[in-house]
Amino acid sequence: MTFADPRICLSCGGSIDEGVATCPHCGMNLGSAEIQQAWRALVVADQWVAKAREAVPEVAAHAFTPPRPRRHLSAGTVLLVLGAVALLVAGLIFITVSWGSLGIVGRALALLAFTAMVGGLAHALTRRTLRASAEALWAVFLGLLTLDWFAARDQGLFGLDAIPGGHATGIWGAVVLAAGIAIANAGRRPLGATLVAPTIAAGVAPILGAGGVAGELIHDDVFWWALATGLVAAAVTVLHRRLQLRPAAVVATVGTAILATIAAIAALVEALDHPSLHALASERHGLPLAVVTVGAVLVGVVTSDRTRSSAAAVAALAAGTLVATPADAAWHMRGAFVVGAAVAVACATIGSGHGACPRGLRWASGTAAALIAMGGGWWLGRLVEVAAAGAVGERTTALAEHIKLGPHVDV
Numbered sequence: 041m042t043f044a045d046p047r048i049c050l051s052c053g054g055s056i057d058e059g060v061a062t063c064p065h066c067g068m069n070l071g072s073a074e075i076q077q078a079w080r081a082l083v084v085a086d087q088w089v090a091k092a093r094e095a096v097p098e099v100a101a102h103a104f105t106p107p108r109p110r111r112h113l114s115a116g117t118v119l120l121v122l123g124a125v126a127l128l129v130a131g132l133i134f135i136t137v138s139w140g141s142l143g144i145v146g147r148a149l150a151l152l153a154f155t156a157m158v159g160g161l162a163h164a165l166t167r168r169t170l171r172a173s174a175e176a177l178w179a180v181f182l183g184l185l186t187l188d189w190f191a192a193r194d195q196g197l198f199g200l201d202a203i204p205g206g207h208a209t210g211i212w213g214a215v216v217l218a219a220g221i222a223i224a225n226a227g228r229r230p231l232g233a234t235l236v237a238p239t240i241a242a243g244v245a246p247i248l249g250a251g252g253v254a255g256e257l258i259h260d261d262v263f264w265w266a267l268a269t270g271l272v273a274a275a276v277t278v279l280h281r282r283l284q285l286r287p288a289a290v291v292a293t294v295g296t297a298i299l300a301t302i303a304a305i306a307a308l309v310e311a312l313d314h315p316s317l318h319a320l321a322s323e324r325h326g327l328p329l330a331v332v333t334v335g336a337v338l339v340g341v342v343t344s345d346r347t348r349s350s351a352a353a354v355a356a357l358a359a360g361t362l363v364a365t366p367a368d369a370a371w372h373m374r375g376a377f378v379v380g381a382a383v384a385v386a387c388a389t390i391g392s393g394h395g396a397c398p399r400g401l402r403w404a405s406g407t408a409a410a411l412i413a414m415g416g417g418w419w420l421g422r423l424v425e426v427a428a429a430g431a432v433g434e435r436t437t438a439l440a441e442h443i444k445l446g447p448h449v450d451v
Contacts, residue, residue, distance in 0.1 A: 043089075044082035050075055151192065155184045166227045171235075178223055179237040182216060189215070206256025213249015217242050217276070224285055236287050243280060243288030247273045247295045263306035263328040267335075270299035304354065307332045311361060315369035326362055333358040340397065352400025356387050357407060377412060384408035 046058045054065035061071050069075065162177035189212050193200040200208070220242025227235040250272035251265070258265045277292040307328035311320060320326030333355050340351035360383035368376035387405035392398065 042086045044079060044086050050078055050082075151188045155181065155188055158184055163226075166235075167230050169230050171231050171233065174227065174231070175235055175237045178235060179241075182219065182238060182241050185216065185219065186212060204256050206252040206254075209252025210249040210256075213246040213252070216245035217249075220245070220288070221283065221285070224288075225283075234285060234287070239280075239285045239287040240291055242285065243276065243291035244295070246276050247292065247299075263303050263310065266299045266303035266306060267331065270296055270303060273299055303328075304332050304358070307358070308361065311365050315365045317366040317369070320362070320366055326365075329358055329362045333362065340400075346396075348396035349400035349403065352397045353403040353407070356383065356401055356404035360404075360408060380408050380412045384412065 047055060049056050049063040049065060049068060049070070051063060051068040052066040054063060056063055056065075056070075062069055158177060159181045162174055162181050165174040165177055190208070192198070193203060193208050195201075203211070220238040220240075223238040224235050224242065227233075227238075247269065251269045254265045254268040258268065273292055273296040277289055277296055280286075280289040280292055310325050311329045314320060314323065314325035336351045336355035336358060340348045340355065343351065360379060364376045364379035364383070367379050371378075384405045387401040387408065390398065390401050
């Protein structure tokens, strides 16, 4: 705020354009000596206010910024946490001592009642804005929910033992995902923040559940298992980002990256174990590496620049490996060098520009060059070994004697 404002008339306070000689609202002559003297006085007033503000910056800042209230661990919070722990201990003792004497219905009711009590207490703590206690109790609630499900299946309650283990894990992951999202959204209004524990559970559980289902459906194939689980992890990442659940999105992103790395390594191993063109094409052992190439291209198209660079590098290296592997099988120690050199040169040429994709191609070019150097180093070492062995061989010794004694010596 300033006193001297060239866009306001000093007489009537109306809005004016800078540089006008007469106010269009009141007709005041803005160039008169009196108005100019008043203007200079206002400018001096602004300067004095600025000096006063510089003299006490901390006082001025605190005058306009209310201090944040400090959070203290109240006695009520401590009592609630202790009560929750006592409730858990009592429940565990009850289940341990009396579980065998309960029937199927009694066991089911005991599990549900104990879990419901903890959930109700966690909900009450959330409404009272006791965040730390709510975090702890919601974590206990989700843990009990997990124990309830797998214990009920292990005990054969309601015929749950008929569900395969992988499918049971998948159902559990879906339930925890829904529960975690509901808890996090419900806690935002009273707490003004996102509950971390249930949010992380909503990011981890569906990925584990998808891994269980994929393991049940896909046997002895690491690549397709990792691919299927990774696609679910990517979908969970997108979901949590749209819901603005940052902890869950971070966890799901890390899971997606790990599964993508496992899939890429499995595809590379399968291609190297079956390097011939017939095995890669006709027997489809090169299909996983082709899927990695296409998938990396798609990821580079739909994601941000940070991910696009890595995707471009993976796509270039996967495509180059898919060509170099059968070439090396047909021309050992020659085909791979030729293809690798071509990939390095092509990626370096295309990646000479600016942007995420060119940067990724430069990474691919450097990686290809490093691999060529490693292979070339082994080849040169072998060549030196052969040369050294030949240098002390019989024919070399005889040739040296021939040169020393003269041409009449028969070698």
